[in-house]
Amino acid sequence: MPAERDVLLRGLEAFAELGYDRASARELARRLGVSHTFINDRYGSKAAFWRAVVDSALGDQLKRMPPVDAAADDADVVRRLIRGFYCTIMDDPHLARLIADEGGRDTERLDYLYDRYIEPTLAQITPSVERLTAAGRMARMPRDVLFFAIIGPGTGLVREPLSRRLGRPADMSKEGRLAQAETLAALVVGGLLASGDANADSNPSPSGSLGCPSRPAVTRLPPSSARPADGSPGPRQGVVIPVSRTYELLEEESVVASRPVV
Secondary structure: OOOHHHHHHHHHHHHHHHOOOOOOHHHHHHHHOOOOOHHHHHHOOHHHHHHHHHHHHHHHHHHHOOOOOOOOOHHHHHHHHHHHHHHHHHHOOHHHHHHHHHOOOOOHHHHHHHHHHHHHHHHHHHHHHHHHHHOOOOOOOOHHHHHHHHHHHHHHHOOHHHHHHOOOOOOOOHHHHHHHHHHHHHHHHHHHOOHHHHOOOOOOOOOOOOOOOOOOOEEEEOOHHHOOOOOOOOOOOOEEEEHHHHHHHHHHHHHHOOOOOO
16 A cells, blocks of 8 residues: 555646546556545545545645745845746756646636645745835736746646747756746746836726727638538638637647646
């Protein structure tokens, strides 16, 4: 029988790779090296096992985050927290993959992650951000924009299949991975603290004032009825697909690509 810590670590790897729905009780048992009744016997249900896995992983990750120095400059606090977050997830990416996957589903599991991890993490950085914006050293922005400006690039670091296609070596050393994390942290913090952004208007810019189109660009596909018999695209315009949805599909494919076929 594997030790409790090994069970939780293997469970984290399984949920990160497969997603909650695809991680069946039998598949979890196979990966854990236990009987198919183990999870129900030990934890009561797959959902309870998932919570135990998350609690263990969150506890480990929060312990590894740098402590907040109340005497430090707020810019240094933000810099240390973002750098610590990126280095932590590059060293052990499974929790970040799990959170990125769950973030696209409106479930009780997302509520659990938000209450236990996302909100406490934001609470560490929020006081410094508020003082920086009040002093004009950081642009004022909605909370969700700030979150994704920090967390989004980090979760991108752990998309291994896509990262390899973009040139990351498959056998990159731990030192190399941590160097990438530090580079990304410097870019993100530099953007947040850029002097040009510090003077930005706190009100949303009017449509098109920053070069954004007033209507989303679209990809147009001809309807099947308008296509020639050989299946090639026809001359008529048809179905309209917002570019935002195209990016969602790319994001979904980057998640699926990291999951082995069961």
